[in-house]
Amino acid sequence: GAGVSQSPSNKVTEKGKDVELRCDPISGHTALYWYRQSLGQGLEFLIYFQGNSAPDKSGLPSDRFSAERTGGSVSTLTIQRTQQEDSAVYLCASSLGLAGYNEQFFGPGTRLTVL
Amino acid sequence: QQQVKQSPQSLIVQKGGISIINCAYENTAFDYFPWYQQFPGKGPALLIAIRPDVSEKKEGRFTISFNKSAKQFSLHIMDSQPGDSATYFCAASKSNYQLIWGAGTKLIIKP
Numbered sequence: 001g002a003g004v005s006q007s008p009s010n011k012v013t014e015k016g017k018d019v020e021l022r023c024d025p026i027s028g029h030t031a032l033y034w035y036r037q038s039l040g041q042g043l044e045f046l047i048y049f050q051g052n053s054a055p056d057k058s059g060l061p062s063d064r065f066s067a068e069r070t071g072g073s074v075s076t077l078t079i080q081r082t083q084q085e086d087s088a089v090y091l092c093a094s095s096l097g098l099a100g101y102n103e104q105f106f107g108p109g110t111r112l113t114v115l
Numbered sequence: 116q117q118q119v120k121q122s123p124q125s126l127i128v129q130k131g132g133i134s135i136i137n138c139a140y141e142n143t144a145f146d147y148f149p150w151y152q153q154f155p156g157k158g159p160a161l162l163i164a165i166r167p168d169v170s171e172k173k174e175g176r177f178t179i180s181f182n183k184s185a186k187q188f189s190l191h192i193m194d195s196q197p198g199d200s201a202t203y204f205c206a207a208s209k210s211n212y213q214l215i216w217g218a219g220t221k222l223i224i225k226p
């Protein structure tokens with residue numbers, strides 16, 4: 001079946017603009033994660049959705065970042081008033097259930113460049 | 116206490132050699148330790164994982180060694196090949212808790 005898909009694959013924007021990044025998880029996966037990966041760096045956790053529970057937003061770096069997940073499926077990560085330091089690859093992952101023991105399946109990422 | 120420390124940051128190994136990447140953790144409640152492999156331009160993918168009830172798990176050329184008393188685990192890649200060149204992430208978690216990720220190791224296998 002289809003894996004996790006993300007769109008757009010690349011996004012170039014000007015400082016101060018808002019951007020929306022989309023993630024389509026694997027069908028039936030109840031958990032969805034957003035990560036940020038700067039060039040050559042590790043994975044920075046941003047936010048985690050699990051079923052109908054309140055999302056874990058503990059990793060969002062500022063109030064310019066927000067995310068929602070509609071109908072327990074598609075998720076959108078929104079960055080308002082983008083800054084140059086927001087430039088990175090944004091990765092989405094989904095898993096079957098609770099985070100601890102379930103394999104996370106990653107999408108290919110969205111490369112965001114803020115000029 | 117929630118950190119997972121990974122080393123080295125980068126590693127160069129000759130083709131056919133053994134690649135070894137190490138991770139250490141503090142939280143003794145962690146009971147699931149996966150390794151993910153990431154190729155350039157791709158998202159990470161699960162490579163192999165271990166639970167602390169065993170000291171070693173082998174899948175093909177990839178082996179996880181686990182030392183519960185030292186709170187360390189490592190990935191060994193035997194007969195390393197150029198196609199193994201990638202970034203490797205270790206992680207740890209416990210039930211109902213999300214993964215805590217290591218910082219990653221960039222592995223280069225020289226032909």
